[in-house]
Amino acid sequence: MKKHWLFFHVKKLKGVKMMWQLIEDFKMSLIEDGKGPKSIESYIGDIKAFIEFL
Template structure:
């Protein structure tokens, strides 16, 4: 019997997703399920909203970049949609507007900081 992850991977391939997308989504979901395992949760095919928010908070607390967190949330949403389509669960627990990390305008680039000597010369 195929695991849920293998079924998800097969589904992504059948949907025509690129090899990189498939690897990215499967990697993100594998990491998410490992995180749940470290929290003592045995995944049974049903996502709970608490799992998603807990994982997102874990990523934020461990200084993941907002773009990386949002990519992982997108992967979990694709997994959630797969679980619904395959009948494992009934509801969508991901709300992108609420679950994605907000990026302040202009903060997506590194900010250059001048030393005191550089400021004096300016």
């Protein structure tokens, strides 16, 4: 039973890392597209707030 619990948390952690990597990739694409710092801050903040809501 403990093995199952550990597997669930490791799998969840990998998902979280992947999600943050996607956000970082999106941020880099915004920079490459020439978006301003305040726009990037706003977009990323909205995404993070939505994730916390979920």
